[in-house]
Amino acid sequence: MDSKDTEKAYKRLSYKLRKLYDGLCLELEPMTKTSGRKQTLEKDFINRLRASLRPYFTWGLFTGEKAPIGPSPTEVLEKLSREETAILGFAFGMTKEGRPGKSNEDIARVVKSYLKYAKWNMVFVQWEIADALKNNQIPRDHVAWPPLFKSSEIKNSGSLAKKLHYSEDPMVAHVYRNLPENTKNAISRWAGWSRDENLLWLADVLVYGLNDLLHKPKFHLGIPEWVELPQLKRDLSYEVRELPHKKNELGKENKLGQGQAIRVNRFILESLFPEELAPGEYLSSVNVLEKVMGKIKSAGIKNVIVVANPGHMYRCYELVHKVGSDMHVNPEVYIADCTKVRYDRNSAQSWTRSPLAFWEYDILSRSREVVLKQILDEWHERK
Numbered sequence: 001m002d003s004k005d006t007e008k009a010y011k012r013l014s015y016k017l018r019k020l021y022d023g024l025c026l027e028l029e030p031m032t033k034t035s036g037r038k039q040t041l042e043k044d045f046i047n048r049l050r051a052s053l054r055p056y057f058t059w060g061l062f063t064g065e066k067a068p069i070g071p072s073p074t075e076v077l078e079k080l081s082r083e084e085t086a087i088l089g090f091a092f093g094m095t096k097e098g099r100p101g102k103s104n105e106d107i108a109r110v111v112k113s114y115l116k117y118a119k120w121n122m123v124f125v126q127w128e129i130a131d132a133l134k135n136n137q138i139p140r141d142h143v144a145w146p147p148l149f150k151s152s153e154i155k156n157s158g159s160l161a162k163k164l165h166y167s168e169d170p171m172v173a174h175v176y177r178n179l180p181e182n183t184k185n186a187i188s189r190w191a192g193w194s195r196d197e198n199l200l201w202l203a204d205v206l207v208y209g210l211n212d213l214l215h216k217p218k219f220h221l222g223i224p225e226w227v228e229l230p231q232l233k234r235d236l237s238y239e240v241r242e243l244p245h246k247k248n249e250l251g252k253e254n255k256l257g258q259g260q261a262i263r264v265n266r267f268i269l270e271s272l273f274p275e276e277l278a279p280g281e282y283l284s285s286v287n288v289l290e291k292v293m294g295k296i297k298s299a300g301i302k303n304v305i306v307v308a309n310p311g312h313m314y315r316c317y318e319l320v321h322k323v324g325s326d327m328h329v330n331p332e333v334y335i336a337d338c339t340k341v342r343y344d345r346n347s348a349q350s351w352t353r354s355p356l357a358f359w360e361y362d363i364l365s366r367s368r369e370v371v372l373k374q375i376l377d378e379w380h381e382r383k
Contacts, residue, residue: 085303087114090316091128092309093352097244098260100132102344108132110307124292127259144288146263148211153278157203160276165191174222183209214265217256229267237351289323297329307336311358
């Protein structure tokens with residue numbers, strides 16, 4: 001399908017979805033005019049449902065309303081030069097091997113365009129964009145990295161230490177060889193002690209060693225490519241995870257990016273030790289914002305320029321306002337020109353491969369959030 005056919009197809013889809021939305025509003029409107037306590041709850045629910053759906057017919061498929069206009073190039077230069085404006089980049093998908101992919105590479109280019117005026121210490125991004133930027137000048141605590149191990153995620157430290165010390169499996173031996181010397185020494189000492197020894201101390205030692213290993217960009221080279229990484233299954237979609245190839249496109253050793261290494265190496269360890277290690281936390285857009293908003297507040301930032309995939313933009317814009325308000329940070333929020341940011345049909349995440357895939361996923365996901373909130377509200381009312 002060429003670009004003209006694609007444009008016609010989306011126009012037809014836009015028209016049908018707009019009719020669907022208008023029809024929904026007409027059916028719901030009488031329900032918002034009733035009175036009484038129960039009816040008030042229903043009215044609030046309906047209004048929240050309509051509010052959650054509306055942006056996708058305005059900022060996305062339907063052209064009746066435009067996104068807020070960001071500052072002009074002159075205003076950007078003025079704001080950034082005063083160091084009171086942050087650049088906030090939201091990732092969108094990645095490859096099956098955990099590389100940034102087309103969407104995040106495009107987002108990184110937009111971020112770079114603002115760095116003609118700003119300093120790297122005013123940039124806050126997710127790790128996929130940091131990897132795409134290939135620059136270590138961004139302060140490390142301004143990047144939302146994949147999660148490291150926590151002591152609470154070591155389900156059985158004794159079993160893990162025993163496997164690392166005694167196993168003859170070549171993959172387990174590869175893990176053990178790559179641990180720091182002090183961790184290996186501690187495991188060896190524990191192996192000679194009574195099994196009644198305090199395992200809390202052992203869990204802390206193991207976490208230190210495993211987290212050191214996560215940052216090794218060539219660790220995966222010692223793992224056979226037939227090893228299957230744990231897959232992510234969500235209610236409405238899925239994410240495919242694959243072990244990176246040993247060689248890159250140029251035939252050289254495939255050295256991983258900083259964030260990719262943490263992500264891939266953790267999945268390898270979770271695959272090798274499923275009974276000992278718990279899966280890491282999935283970082284949503286809200287989780288990312290909560291991690292960086294405190295830094296934005298302490299830096300006295302007054303303006304935020306949001307850089308994101310066009311379909312994801314409304315969600316990001318809305319969340320910056322919501323999380324900022326919850327944390328008593330209320331910067332002016334502007335929208336970067338991201339019209340050239342592409343979708344990646346080869347993305348590992350099914351919901352980021354096309355505009356239609358994302359709108360379908362996000363409309364259903366946001367509607368479900370509203371329904372669940374309504375159920376919880378009514379449950380608290382009954383209590």
